[in-house]
Amino acid sequence: MKCFKCGSERLSVIDSRSDGDDAIRRRRVCQDCEFRFTTYEKIELTLPMVVKKDLRREVFDRDKLKSGILIACRKRPVSAEDIDQMIDRVENALYANFSKEVPSAEIGNIVMHELKKLDKVAYIRFVSVYREFSGINEFANELNELE
Numbered sequence: 001m002k003c004f005k006c007g008s009e010r011l012s013v014i015d016s017r018s019d020g021d022d023a024i025r026r027r028r029v030c031q032d033c034e035f036r037f038t039t040y041e042k043i044e045l046t047l048p049m050v051v052k053k054d055l056r057r058e059v060f061d062r063d064k065l066k067s068g069i070l071i072a073c074r075k076r077p078v079s080a081e082d083i084d085q086m087i088d089r090v091e092n093a094l095y096a097n098f099s100k101e102v103p104s105a106e107i108g109n110i111v112m113h114e115l116k117k118l119d120k121v122a123y124i125r126f127v128s129v130y131r132e133f134s135g136i137n138e139f140a141n142e143l144n145e146l147e
């Protein structure tokens with residue numbers, strides 16, 4: 001970065017503060033001409049790439065995840081707000097635990113964990129679609145576990 005007035009690269013930060021959740025405000029001064037100015041740095045959070053079962057990579061798609069969850073929650077007493085907050089928690093878990101890539105199965109596990117807390121029926125629906133049960137016994141075990 002260069003001074004806007006004289007072009008010098010000798011700049012000092014004299015103050016730095018967080019401006020809301022995702023921006024940092026820095027007060028800078030040029031050591032050569034003493035010109036002062038403020039910069040804002042926006043922190044860009046990038047979600048990890050999703051690694052599919054066949055090893056293809058794709059960008060995390062919140063809308064796609066949401067539509068899957070909406071189907072599971074159809075006619076259940078779950079509000080749109082609940083679902084949005086749940087997806088926020090899923091995204092936060094991805095930011096926190098995976099930097100570059102995350103297997104799609106891991107996302108499924110996080111979603112299942114969240115749905116289980118939200119609505120048992122929606123959970124079972126989601127599980128029956130996203131997890132491949134090896135047989136009816138495994139599905140029955142899952143049901144028993146809920147009781």
Ligand SMILES: [Zn+2]
Nearest residue numbers: 003006030033
């Ligand atoms: Zn300057």
